[in-house]
Every structure is written in C-alpha cells, then in structure tokens.
Amino acid sequence: MAKRLPHRRVVIVGGGLCAALISRQLTAQGVDVxxxxxxxxxxxGPAARLPSQRDELRWAQRQGLMQNWQRETYTLRxxxxxxxxxxxWMGAFLPGEGVGxxxxxxxxxxxxxxxxxxxxxxxxxxxxxxxxxxxxxxxxDWGTTYAELEPYHDLFEKLFGLSxxxxxxxxxxxxxxxxxxxxxxxxxxQRPLEITEAGIIFKAATESLGYRPFPGPAANSSGTYLNPDxxxxxxxxxxxxxxRFLCEAHAKATPDGLLYPLLRTRKSFEIRTxxxxxxxxxDRQAKRALGVRYLDLESGEEYQQPADIVxxxxxxxxxxxxxxxxGIGASYDPTARHGVVGKNxxxxxxxxxxxxxRNRWINPFLAxxxxxxxxxxxxxDNFDHSALPFLGGANISAGVTNxxxxxxxxxxxxxxxxxxxWKKANAEWYAHSCGVGAQGSCYPHVENYxxxxxxxxxxxGLPLLRMTFDFRENxxxxxxxxxxxxxxxxxxxxxxxxxxxxxxxxxFDSRVYQSTHVTGGTVMGADPRSSVVSTHLQHWxxxxxxxxGASVYPHNSGYNPTGPLAAxxxxxxxxxxxxxxxxxxx
Amino acid sequence: MSDEKKPNDRRSFLLQAGLAGVASLTSxxxxxxxxxxxxxxxxxxxxxxxxxxxxxxxEAAFIEALVNIMCPADQFTPNGVDCxxxxxxxxxxxxxxxxxxxxxxxxxxxxxxxxxxxxxxLTPEQFCKAGIAAVNLACKRDNGATFDQLAPAAAQAVLxxxxxxxxxxxxxxxxxxxxxxxxALFIEACFADPMYGGNRDAVFWxxxxxxxxxxxxxxxxxxxxxxxxxxxxxPKSIGDFS
Numbered sequence: 001m002a003k004r005l006p007h008r009r010v011v012i013v014g015g016g017l018c019a020a021l022i023s024r025q026l027t028a029q030g031v032d033v034x035x036x037x038x039x040x041x042x043x044x045g046p047a048a049r050l051p052s053q054r055d056e057l058r059w060a061q062r063q064g065l066m067q068n069w070q071r072e073t074y075t076l077r078x079x080x081x082x083x084x085x086x087x088x089w090m091g092a093f094l095p096g097e098g099v100g101x102x103x104x105x106x107x108x109x110x111x112x113x114x115x116x117x118x119x120x121x122x123x124x125x126x127x128x129x130x131x132x133x134x135x136x137x138x139x140x141d142w143g144t145t146y147a148e149l150e151p152y153h154d155l156f157e158k159l160f161g162l163s164x165x166x167x168x169x170x171x172x173x174x175x176x177x178x179x180x181x182x183x184x185x186x187x188x189x190q191r192p193l194e195i196t197e198a199g200i201i202f203k204a205a206t207e208s209l210g211y212r213p214f215p216g217p218a219a220n221s222s223g224t225y226l227n228p229d230x231x232x233x234x235x236x237x238x239x240x241x242x243x244r245f246l247c248e249a250h251a252k253a254t255p256d257g258l259l260y261p262l263l264r265t266r267k268s269f270e271i272r273t274x275x276x277x278x279x280x281x282x283d284r285q286a287k288r289a290l291g292v293r294y295l296d297l298e299s300g301e302e303y304q305q306p307a308d309i310v311x312x313x314x315x316x317x318x319x320x321x322x323x324x325x326x327g328i329g330a331s332y333d334p335t336a337r338h339g340v341v342g343k344n345x346x347x348x349x350x351x352x353x354x355x356x357x358r359n360r361w362i363n364p365f366l367a368x369x370x371x372x373x374x375x376x377x378x379x380x381d382n383f384d385h386s387a388l389p390f391l392g393g394a395n396i397s398a399g400v401t402n403x404x405x406x407x408x409x410x411x412x413x414x415x416x417x418x419x420x421x422w423k424k425a426n427a428e429w430y431a432h433s434c435g436v437g438a439q440g441s442c443y444p445h446v447e448n449y450x451x452x453x454x455x456x457x458x459x460x461g462l463p464l465l466r467m468t469f470d471f472r473e474n475x476x477x478x479x480x481x482x483x484x485x486x487x488x489x490x491x492x493x494x495x496x497x498x499x500x501x502x503x504x505x506x507x508f509d510s511r512v513y514q515s516t517h518v519t520g521g522t523v524m525g526a527d528p529r530s531s532v533v534s535t536h537l538q539h540w541x542x543x544x545x546x547x548x549g550a551s552v553y554p555h556n557s558g559y560n561p562t563g564p565l566a567a568x569x570x571x572x573x574x575x576x577x578x579x580x581x582x583x584x585x586x
Numbered sequence: 587m588s589d590e591k592k593p594n595d596r597r598s599f600l601l602q603a604g605l606a607g608v609a610s611l612t613s614x615x616x617x618x619x620x621x622x623x624x625x626x627x628x629x630x631x632x633x634x635x636x637x638x639x640x641x642x643x644x645e646a647a648f649i650e651a652l653v654n655i656m657c658p659a660d661q662f663t664p665n666g667v668d669c670x671x672x673x674x675x676x677x678x679x680x681x682x683x684x685x686x687x688x689x690x691x692x693x694x695x696x697x698x699x700x701x702x703x704x705x706x707x708l709t710p711e712q713f714c715k716a717g718i719a720a721v722n723l724a725c726k727r728d729n730g731a732t733f734d735q736l737a738p739a740a741a742q743a744v745l746x747x748x749x750x751x752x753x754x755x756x757x758x759x760x761x762x763x764x765x766x767x768x769x770a771l772f773i774e775a776c777f778a779d780p781m782y783g784g785n786r787d788a789v790f791w792x793x794x795x796x797x798x799x800x801x802x803x804x805x806x807x808x809x810x811x812x813x814x815x816x817x818x819x820x821p822k823s824i825g826d827f828s
Contacts, residue, residue, distance in 0.1 A: 050800060051799055051824045051827035051828060052824065054801060055779055055824060056779070057778040061778075062683060063688065069689060069690045070690055076701075076702050077702075078699070078701075083698065085705055086690050086692070087703050088690040088703055088704060089688070089690070091703075194811070195811075196811070197811050197812045200812070236804065237802045238804060238807040239800075239803060240801065241801065249802075361815070363811070363812075365797060365815075366803050366815070405777035405791060406773060406774055406777045406778060409777075418655075418656035418657070418745075418769075419656065419742075420658055420660045420661075423657075423663065424662070426793065426794050427662060427793050427795075430795055430796065431794070431795045431814075431815075431818070455694065507699070507701050508701060509701040510701055510703050511703050
C-alpha cells in the first residue's frame with residue numbers, strides 16, 4: 001500500500017524548465033510548491049565539470065543525461081494498421097532525466113514563434129480560404145494571442161540572458177535582426193554570439209540573393225550577465241559541448257543553473273529527486289485531481305502525495321502518458337475522430353545540404369549550441385502559399401554548433417565508409433565542411449497520435465506510450481520545396497563540393513537523431529471537444545489540474561519549441577497564484 | 587552529413603568505392619601497392635594491451651582482423667590494432683554498453699521495419715559475438731577459412747557483402763550487426779577520447795585536426811575564425827587533464 005504523505009498546496013510533476021518557471025512565480029508569492037523529479041541532480045557531478053564534461057562518448061553517444069530506455073521507452077508504428085514495436089534505444093529525440101530536464105542538455109536556441117502561430121488556423125483560413133486547410137490536418141488556434149504572451153517572452157529572455165539581435169521592436173523593423181520576428185518590446189538582453197566562418201559565408205550568399213540573414217537567438221551567453229533574479233551567466237567558451245551536455249562554464253542558460261538555485265533559497269519550495277510519478281489520483285465524480293502517486297527510486301517505497309493543485313510539467317510524452325494512465329480525459333480515437341488525449345502529435349521536419357570548401361577554415365569545434373546564422377523568408381507562412389501544394393515552411397540556417405569527432409564529421413558523398421580513402425576524406429574535410437539546414441514546421445495529421453500500447457510495459461508494469469507517427473504528404477512536400485531553396489543558397493555559397501539536395505524522406509526513423517522537439521498530445525484550445533486543456537492550460541475534466549509543456553502545442557512551428565513553452569509556463573505561474581487564492585475555472 | 591550515418595545511401599557510394607585502402611593484417615606482409623605505415627606514429631605507439639575482457643581468442647582474432655581491414659596502417663594512422671581499436675571494442679562489450687545498459691529489453695520480441703530499431707533479445711555483446719560466429723561460419727563455407735584467416739582483399743569483400751545485405755544468415759540480421767553494432771563501435775573506437783582504449787595517442791583527432799580539450803575557445807573563436815587552428819596539431823584528451 002502506498003504511504004500517504006502530508007498534503008501540499010501545489011505539486012508539480014517533472015523538475016524541468018516549466019516546473020522551475022512556474023515555481024518561480026508561485027514561491028515569490030509564498031505559495032507552497034513541491035516538485036517531483038524522477039532523476040538526480042547532476043549539478044556537482046562529472047557532467048558539470050572539466051575534464052569529464054568533454055566526453056562525447058559518455059554524454060552524447062551513451063546518453064548519460066537522458067531518459068533510461070530500459071525503464072521506459074515508447075513504441076512506434078508508422079500507421080495505425082501496423083503493429084507497434086518498442087524503440088529499444090531511442091536515437092531520434094532525447095528527453096532528459098534529472099533536475100533541469102531536457103533544458104539542462106539543450107543547445108539553447110530560443111525563438112519566439114511567428115506572431116500568427118497561436119492563431120494559425122485563422123491565419124490560413126483568412127489568407128487562403130477555408131478550403132486551404134486539408135480536412136486531415138486538424139490545425140487549431142490556441143485561444144490565446146502572441147500579445148498576451150509577449151510580456152512573458154520578455155521576462156524569460158531576461159531571466160535567461162539571451163544573446164541576439166532584435167528584428168522587430170514594437171513594429172519597427174531593425175537592421176541586422178529577423179524582419180519576420182514577432183514584435184518585441186526590447187532589444188535582446190545581450191549582444192549576439194560571435195558569427196562562425198560558415199555564418200560569414202552564408203550571410204554573404206543570402207544577402208546576395210536578397211534575403212535578410214540574422215544571428216540566431218541564443219541562450220548561450222555572449223558575455224557576463226546578471227539576471228533580474230541576481231543569478232549569473234559566464235561568457236560562452238565556444239567549446240561545442242552544449243546539446244547533450246551540461247555547461248561547466250555556466251554560460252548556457254538552464255533551469256538547473258539559473259532557476260533551481262534561486263528556488264532552493266525560498267522557504268515555500270521543495271524539490272524531491274528520485275521521485276517517479278506513476279499516477280494522478282482523480283475523483284471522476286467531483287472532477288478533481290486529488291494528488292499523485294510516486295515511487296521513491298532510492299527506497300522503492302510508493303507514496304501517495306495529496307495536493308490542492310496538480311501541475312503536469314514533464315516532457316511532452318510523459319504529460320500525455322500520465323493523463324492516459326490515470327484515465328483523465330478521453331483517449332483520441334482516429335477512427336471515430338473522437339477523444340482528445342494524444343491527438344495532434346507532431347515533430348519537426350528537418351533537412352539539410354552538406355558543403356565542402358577546400359580553402360575555407362570552418363573549424364567546426366569553434367562553436368556553441370546557438371552559433372547559427374539564419375534566414376526566415378521561407379518559414380511558416382512568411383511567404384505566399386496560394387500556389388503551393390502545402391502549408392508551413394522552415395527556418396534556414398548555417399548552424400555549426402559543434403565539431404565533436406564521433407558524430408559531427410562530414411565527408412563528401414561517395415566517400416567509402418572505412419579504409420585509407422575514408423581516412424583521407426576525413427583528414428581533408430573535417431575542418432572545411434559545414435551544412436545548411438532547414439528546420440521546418442510539422443502540422444498535425446489525424447493519423448498521427450499517441451495512445452497506450454496494448455502489449456509493451458515499462459519496468460513498473462505500466463503500459464508504454466505508443467507513437468503512431470510518420471511524416472505525411474504536407475510535410476514531405478514542404479520539405480522538398482524549402483530544401484530546393486536551401487540548394488540555391490548553397491550554390492551561392494560556392495563550395496567546392498555540395499551534397500545532394502533532398503528534402504526530408506520518410507519514413508520516420510527512430511534511430512537517427514533529428515531533434516527533441518516532439519509536441520502535442522495534451523493540446524490547448526478554447527473548445528473542450530478539440531483540446532485537453534483550456535487556453536489557461538487548465539484541464540477541462542479537472543479544474544485543479546494543469547498541463548504545460550510542448551505537449552500543449554496544437555502544431556509545431558518551424559522553430560525550436562522552448563520560447564513559447566517558457567512564456568506559457570511563466571503565465572501559468574501567475575495564473576496559479578490567482579487560482580490558488582481563489583480556485584475557479586480560469 | 588557523411589555516408590557513415592546514412593545506411594540508405596550505402597549502395598551509391600559502394601559503386602564508387604575503390605579498394606585502394608586494403609592493407610595488412612598484423613600477421614601478413616603488406617600487399618604490393620598498399621601505403622607504408624608512418625613509422626614515426628608507430629614508434630610513438632606503445633605495444634597494445636592484449637588481454638581481452640569480453641572477447642574469446644577466436645572472437646579477438648576476428649575483431650583484430652576486422653579493425654586492421656577497416657583501419658589499415660597508412661600515412662594517416664597505424665593499423666587498427668595498434669590504434670587500440672580492438673581493445674576499445676572489447677572494453678565496450680564487457681562494459682555497460684555491451685551488457686545492454688539503458689536498452690529496453692522486455693519482450694515480446696518481434697521483427698519489424700528497420701526504422702523501429704533493433705528488436706533482438708540479445709545484448710550488444712551477445713549480438714556482436716553471435717554475428718562473429720555466423721560470419722565465421724559463412725566464411726568457412728564460402729572461403730574455407732575463418733574471417734581472420736582471409737587475405738585482406740577477401741576480408742574486405744566479405745565486409746562489403748555483409749554491410750549491404752548480400753551476405754545473410756538464417757537467424758541473424760547480419761547487415762544490422764555490421765551497421766548498427768560493429769560499424770558504430772569502429773567509429774567510436776577511432777574518435778572517442780583515448781581513455782577508452784581506442785584512438786591511441788589521439789591519432790585520429792590529429793588526423794582530422796580536432797584539438798580536443800580543454801576547448802575554452804572564447805578568444806580562439808575570433809582569433810582563429812577562418813584560419814588554421816594551431817592546437818589542432820597537438821590534441822589534448824581527458825587523460826591530459828586528469
């Protein structure tokens with residue numbers, strides 16, 4: 001029997017970025033908060049100090065900071081007519097495990113999405129007519145606006161000391177920034193990171209083609225920085241060990257570096273590590289969450305943790321799975337087109353072209369997670385789709401983020417995979433190659449969804465989450481079209497050798513890292529028939545249960561998902577302060 | 587992205603792949619036309635550790651032959667054994683990776699599309715060893731000798747047949763054995779930090795010009811942008827700072 005613990009005001013599941021931001025708002029007002037994190041605190045461990053931090057095998061290849069797939073993985077099938085199998089070692093995306101979550105081992109690319117992203121259905125219908133959105137593409141507005149989130153974007157960027165160049169300050173387009181940027185009230189807190197050699201080549205080429213390149217917005221600190229909470233960032237070392245690593249220089253802004261140290265000084269805050277939440281206790285009659293059940297991974301003891309307010313702030317997949325395991329809300333059924341939990345599961349549409357310059361020193365090891373130079377002319381709906389057979393688009397960038405030798409070497413097509421010729425190609429091209437990538441939107445499809453697997457279980461005996469996912473026609477066509485544009489840019493960069501210009505090819509491959517940007521499953525919206533949570537992230541079937549994270553996005557944009565996710569979490573923190581003093585439907 | 591990471595493109599490069607890189611096994615004289623090892627590199631390299639923690643004698647002979655085919659002694663590096671590649675593979679098989687640490691291992695075990703990943707009820711170590719036995723069996727059947735006894739050109743041909751799926755086994759997915767286990771280990775053996783036993787004297791880092799640690803490049807980022815980086819000549823590893 002689970003041991004019943006003393007009652008708490010707010011219990012948050014998952015000790016990552018969202019939990020930290022919500023806790024910051026709540027504990028500032030003295031509201032009692034308990035965060036339950038399944039992993040450990042890596043802050044003083046080998047991942048966070050030299051020389052052991054610089055170990056590509058340990059942290060990147062062997063996923064030293066990631067979810068333990070032996071305990072819990074996901075099953076996959078490309079269509080619902082196939083049999084799902086467990087992904088026994090996930091390569092495609094990497095949820096974190098430990099304080100800070102996936103935002104402890106991220107690269108730090110922090111975009112505000114397009115101003116129209118929260119009202120995307122309205123945008124497309126207004127611009128291209130109602131029939132422009134295919135019926136199998138359940139795009140939906142978020143029920144909130146960019147303007148409502150802007151103050152929280154601003155706050156988050158100041159907390160994380162972002163480095164960048166504004167492109168649009170209160171409607172005025174700024175030279176050198178992204179002219180397609182949603183309007184912001186201020187310049188970025190810090191100047192942009194240093195441009196890479198690849199960025200210089202890309203910038204010249206895109207300018208010659210009439211595009212407006214700009215430095216990518218970075219949570220890698222370009223200088224020393226003191227945030228509004230009195231927390232510090234050191235200057236980036238351009239060591240090329242960001243994504244999959246912790247930052248020993250405290251130059252990469254993370255929740256474990258900037259937020260949890262502050263929270264630990266606040267009396268009303270507590271975080272419990274080794275706490276694996278298995279279930280949300282739910283009173284169906286009263287439509288209320290009663291608390292959570294978790295397993296103490298150190299003692300093996302199971303606990304019942306009652307709470308007035310429960311917040312799911314775990315990784316995209318875990319938020320969805322916990323609702324399904326707890327029977328809260330109807331599981332999405334693609335046949336009947338009924339149910340909401342698990343729908344609108346999206347990913348990120350990636351493609352790229354490799355470039356080789358005999359006489360340019362790219363030096364890929366002089367880089368950081370966000371050293372990218374980008375253009376946004378072909379992202380999302382920044383261009384006219386009226387004559388195009390797809391919706392959405394991609395951010396295009398020369399993004400040299402590291403030169404780690406196991407994974408980040410490039411050789412021209414046709415190079416043998418071993419032997420002297422292979423060595424020769426590596427020796428010739430390692431310091432002289434880069435890529436131009438397209439990071440594209442991924443819109444929902446009625447046949448892409450999450451539910452519980454009928455066969456496979458985790459180490460605790462609970463059903464695994466099942467992904468039914470593939471890149472559908474819209475994304476494949478979008479990728480092909482945008483990648484042609486990438487090819488034109490690459491030609492203008494005049495490399496000695498250029499790789500093949502190919503858009504994303506299906507099927508979705510769990511073995512190949514693409515990005516950790518899985519979204520949807522517990523989507524937000526104004527209508528309970530098509531969303532799991534309200535526009536204030538309040539569960540429609542439990543007033544005191546809230547869900548936050550990329551799982552609430554009804555679609556994925558052509559950007560990394562962290563920006564709006566952080567803004568939503570900060571806003572939720574403020575909403576919960578109000579809710580805590582007067583519980584009601586927000 | 588290089589072809590190393592793109593199993594789907596294997597066929598296209600195979601058509602273009604010359605076999606110029608074929609070189610010696612430790613016990614066999616250099617074939618005519620093969621590159622001469624860099625004696626300076628060899629001289630710096632101490633005798634490789636030869637006590638294996640996972641591989642048995644026949645398995646060790648197989649892996650040593652394999653790494654010497656995939657990494658012949660040439661102007662870039664000593665042969666694979668002298669680079670520590672076999673020791674790296676052995677240590678990884680004996681360690682957490684080989685024992686399946688972090689891999690989902692529950693049944694039922696059914697085979698499916700390759701994009702869903704390996705589905706065998708074997709740990710990487712067991713799969714590696716089962717593959718070695720299967721390839722040796724096929725080599726005896728086709729060539730009358732185990733893999734390690736083959737002449738370099740024949741051994742190279744066997745690897746190519748396995749890699750692109752032309753050599754099959756009734757029970758084991760040999761292409762996957764090579765591409766997902768053996769090849770991945772080979773690449774790691776070459777490019778992981780030397781403390782893991784491969785990449786001896788950071789010879790592969792030197793070859794490509796990866797400077798290694800400490801990688802505190804705040805000033806370098808500007809000073810050496812677009813220029814040769816001097817530290818690339820003399821890479822430092824974790825051991826140099828421990």
